Amino acid sequence: MGRAEAATTAWFAIRFGRSEYGIFDVFADDAGREAHLAGPVTQALLDAGGSVFAGAPLIQEFDVLADKLPATSSGEPVTKALLLTFKAKAGHESQVAQFLRDAQAVVEREPKTVAWFAIRLDDGHFGIFDVFPDNGGRFAHLTGHVP
Structure with missing residues (x-):
C-alpha cells in the first residue's frame, strides 16, 4: 500500500x-x-x-532534519534498525539540530547504513532512525564515527 x-x-x-x-x-x-x-x-x-x-x-x-535515503536499485533487504530518541538541553536545540545535520556526511560514507533519518520530534526531542541489511551493518554503524 x-x-x-x-x-x-x-x-x-x-x-x-x-x-x-x-x-x-x-x-x-x-x-x-x-x-x-x-x-x-x-x-x-x-x-x-x-x-x-x-x-x-x-x-x-515530526520533521526530518537530514537523511540518507535508501537506494532503490540496491535490492539488499533491510532487516535491522535502530531508533534513538533524546531531548536537547534547554537552549541547545539549534546546536543539536546542526549536529544531526552534520552527521549526515559521515553516514553517507557508511555502505551498510541503507537509510538514515535525523528527526526533530516535539518540545526539544530529537531522534535518529536508521536501517541496515543485517546485524553486521548495524554493528559497523554503532562502532563508527557518528555514535
Missing part, C-alpha cells in the same frame, strides 16, 4: 518487540504527509484497529 503513494519518500514497517509494531514513513512536504494520512494506508490501520490492535494507533508527526 505505502509503495503506491508517489509522495511517500520512504516507508518502513518495524517491530519493536514481541507484539509491538510501527510504521516509519517520510514525505517530501506537508502536502504529501497529509495525502498519506487521508489515504488508504492510514484508513486500513484505523479500520483494523479494534480487531487486531491492543489500542488505537498513535500517529506522531
Whole structure:
C-alpha cells in the first residue's frame, strides 16, 4: 500500500518487540504527509484497529532534519534498525539540530547504513532512525564515527 503513494519518500514497517509494531514513513512536504494520512494506508490501520490492535494507533508527526535515503536499485533487504530518541538541553536545540545535520556526511560514507533519518520530534526531542541489511551493518554503524 505505502509503495503506491508517489509522495511517500520512504516507508518502513518495524517491530519493536514481541507484539509491538510501527510504521516509519517520510514525505517530501506537508502536502504529501497529509495525502498519506487521508489515504488508504492510514484508513486500513484505523479500520483494523479494534480487531487486531491492543489500542488505537498513535500517529506522531515530526520533521526530518537530514537523511540518507535508501537506494532503490540496491535490492539488499533491510532487516535491522535502530531508533534513538533524546531531548536537547534547554537552549541547545539549534546546536543539536546542526549536529544531526552534520552527521549526515559521515553516514553517507557508511555502505551498510541503507537509510538514515535525523528527526526533530516535539518540545526539544530529537531522534535518529536508521536501517541496515543485517546485524553486521548495524554493528559497523554503532562502532563508527557518528555514535
